Structures are given as structure tokens and as C-alpha cells.
Amino acid sequence: MKVEVGQELPELLKHPTTRQLVQYAGAQGDFYEIHYDQAYAKTVALPGVILHGLLKAAFLGQLVTDWLGDRRKLVTFEVSYRGVDMPGHPYRCRGRISNVDGENVEVEVWGEDESGKRTTVGTATVLIDG
Amino acid sequence: MSTTTSVIDRLRGRIGVDGPEVTAPVEAGHVKRFAEAIGDPNPRWNKEVPPTFLVALAPVSLHLAEAEEYGKGWLNGGNRFEYLVPVLVGDVITARGHVADVYEKAGASGNLLFIIFETEYTNQRGDLVARLRGTMIRR
Numbered sequence: 001m002k003v004e005v006g007q008e009l010p011e012l013l014k015h016p017t018t019r020q021l022v023q024y025a026g027a028q029g030d031f032y033e034i035h036y037d038q039a040y041a042k043t044v045a046l047p048g049v050i051l052h053g054l055l056k057a058a059f060l061g062q063l064v065t066d067w068l069g070d071r072r073k074l075v076t077f078e079v080s081y082r083g084v085d086m087p088g089h090p091y092r093c094r095g096r097i098s099n100v101d102g103e104n105v106e107v108e109v110w111g112e113d114e115s116g117k118r119t120t121v122g123t124a125t126v127l128i129d130g
Numbered sequence: 131m132s133t134t135t136s137v138i139d140r141l142r143g144r145i146g147v148d149g150p151e152v153t154a155p156v157e158a159g160h161v162k163r164f165a166e167a168i169g170d171p172n173p174r175w176n177k178e179v180p181p182t183f184l185v186a187l188a189p190v191s192l193h194l195a196e197a198e199e200y201g202k203g204w205l206n207g208g209n210r211f212e213y214l215v216p217v218l219v220g221d222v223i224t225a226r227g228h229v230a231d232v233y234e235k236a237g238a239s240g241n242l243l244f245i246i247f248e249t250e251y252t253n254q255r256g257d258l259v260a261r262l263r264g265t266m267i268r269r
Contacts, residue, residue, distance in 0.1 A: 014169060027160075027167035028186045034203065044203035053206030054185055058168035061181035065172060073213075077181050080208035122208075 003105055003128060009095035012063040016051055018087045024055045046084065053081040056091070056120045060109045063093040064124045072105075072128045079109075079122035089114050095124070103128050134234075134241075137200050141232040141245065144194065152188035153224040160186065161219055179217045182209075184251055188225035190264050191247045200243045200268045207244065207265030215259040222254040230263070243268040 021035045033040035034050055041049045057079045064074060085091060092112040099106035105128055111120035156179060164186050165175040172180075190209075217223065227249040234243050249262045 020167065020169065023163075023167040027164040029189075030185075032204065046203075054182055054190075054209065055168060057209055058170070058180065058182045062168065062170040062172070065170075065174070065181060070174075074181055076210065076212050078208070078210040081206055 003097060003100055005097050005100055007097045009063055009067045009097075009107065009109075012059065012066065012093040014059050014091040014093065016055070016085070016087045016089075016091055018049060021049060021051065021055070021087055024052055024058075028052070028054060030054070048086055050084040050086060051091070053079075053120070056081065056085065056111050057122075059091060059093050060095075060111055060120065060122055060124075063095055063109060064107060064126070067095070067107075068126060072126050075104075075125045075127055077122070077124045079120055081120055083113070083117060083119035085111075085113055085119050098123070134200060137196055138232060138234055138243065140196050141194060141229070141243075144192075144229045145232060146228060146230075149192040149227045149229075151224055151226050153222060154187045156183075156187070156217060156219050156221045156223060158219045177219055179219070181211060181213075184211070184217065184223070184225070184249075184260055184262060185209075187223050187251075188227070188249070190227075190249065190262065191245070191266050192227055192229065194229070194245065197243065197245060197268055203269060205267040205269055207267045209265075210263040212261040213259075214261075215253065215257045217251075217253070217259050221259075223259065224252050226250050226252075237269070240269075 095107050095109040098108040105126045107124045109122045110118045230248045231246040245266045247264045251260045
């Protein structure tokens with residue numbers, strides 16, 4: 001499969017719910033109340049419960065591994081959280097190839113909220129096999 | 131301000147000090163629950179773990195009671211994973227973490243405290259399988 005700078009990864013649209021945040025809190029073992037307790041979230045000046053940064057990272061991880069298939073290996077994966085996201089709103093995960101150097105490919109990834117704001121940005125480096 | 135300074139000084143004293151080591155098996159049921167929670171149905175996760183799964187095996191940050199004297203709450207600033215050896219269901223992973231850096235920075239609505247954590251993961255054969263660097267923010 002041809003890999004070129006500027007090529008976009010197939011988009012991944014997520015629909016996170018408060019239920020999913022509770023499910024994720026249990027699976028990760030992160031029980032910080034800002035992810036499921038509305039009243040608590042407001043006491044720390046948040047508009048309500050917010051998505052775990054690491055859940056958004058997992059969404060972007062899926063974007064990359066769905067595209068990778070079996071013939072490519074993930075080498076590094078880095079994300080930076082730039083804004084908060086609330087459950088009940090779609091979360092759009094996108095990516096674009098930003099560099100190709102032989103077998104080493106760099107992919108720029110990001111997650112957008114409904115308004116198109118990039119609330120999570122990151123980079124994945126991948127080793128392509130042949 | 132003197133209280134804030136002393137919190138930062140005390141936290142800076144933790145830089146490089148290893149936290150408790152955590153060893154945990156990679157259980158098929160746990161990986162399945164994690165994949166379901168993130169909504170990723172890839173059958174690959176029957177044998178291997180998804181890219182962020184290691185965060186579910188051991189705490190990604192050390193509990194730093196003194197950090198909670200600063201600001202009101204925690205925010206996750208970012209995470210960086212480096213993958214060296216695939217992690218498979220059935221592996222037994224040991225996580226070793228430490229504080230790598232502590233600093234204060236001016237934000238749009240006041241100062242923020244940044245704490246950088248680093249974790250190294252090894253498998254049952256002693257192979258280094260992955261590294262994680264995380265930025266936690268007190269606001």
C-alpha cells in the first residue's frame with residue numbers, strides 16, 4: 001500500500017457517553033470524580049463531567065491501529081490535551097501522514113469537537129514493513 | 131506565595147526517586163473490558179493489547195499528597211508512549227515509575243503546576259517493553 005505525505009487516515013467518529021466514561025474509569029482504574037460526578041466536576045470549575053484524556057488517546061490509538069493493519073508497527077504515540085470534552089457530543093478522530101523516511105512514517109493525529117476545535121493533538125510514528 | 135514555593139520545593143525533592151514497583155498480569159478479561167470501554171472491536175485485542183492499555187495495569191502517576199495543596203484539581207496535559215516489544219495477553223508486566231520534573235508555568239487564568247511522570251514497563255523475561263511519559267497539571 002502506497003504511503004505519501006498528506007494522505008489522510010480514514011476518519012473515526014466516536015460518540016462518548018457518561019456511561020462510557022464510567023466503563024472506562026473501571027477498565028483503567030481511574031476513579032477521579034471529574035469523569036462521572038457532575039456536582040464534583042462543578043466544584044473544580046469544570047462545566048460538568050469531562051472525558052478522560054487517556055480515553056481520547058485511546059480513540060486516537062484506535063484511529064492509528066485501524067489504519068495500520070498487521071503489516072505495520074507502532075513505534076511511538078504521543079498526545080497532548082488542549083481542551084476539555086463533554087460526553088453526549090461526537091468526537092471526530094483524524095490523521096494525516098506528515099513525514100515519510102524510508103520505512104519510518106510519521107502521522108499527525110488529532111481529535112476534534114463538534115465545532116472543529118482540535119482538543120487533542122498528537123503524533124504517531126510507525127514502521128512499515130515493505 | 132511562600133506556601134506555593136514550599137510545595138514546589140518539596141515536590142522537586144521527589145524528582146528521580148522511584149515509586150513503588152507494581153507487577154500485574156495481562157489478563158484476557160481485563161484487555162476485553164478495556165477494549166469494550168474504549169469501543170474498539172479489533173479482534174487483534176484478543177491476543178495483544180491496545181496502544182494505551184498499559185495505563186490500566188498500574189497507576190500512571192505516583193500519589194503525591196503535597197501536590198494537592200496546590201490549586202483545586204488535576205488535569206492530564208499529555209502522554210507519550212514508546213513501544214519496544216509487543217505486550218501480549220498472558221504476559222506479566224512490572225511498572226516502575228518516578229517523577230521526572232516539576233515546574234510552575236503561567237496559564238491564561240493563573241499559574242499552573244506541571245509534574246512529569248515517567249514509567250518503564252518490563253515483561254516476565256525482563257525485557258523493557260514500553261516507556262510512558264505523562265504530564266499532570268494542578269490548576
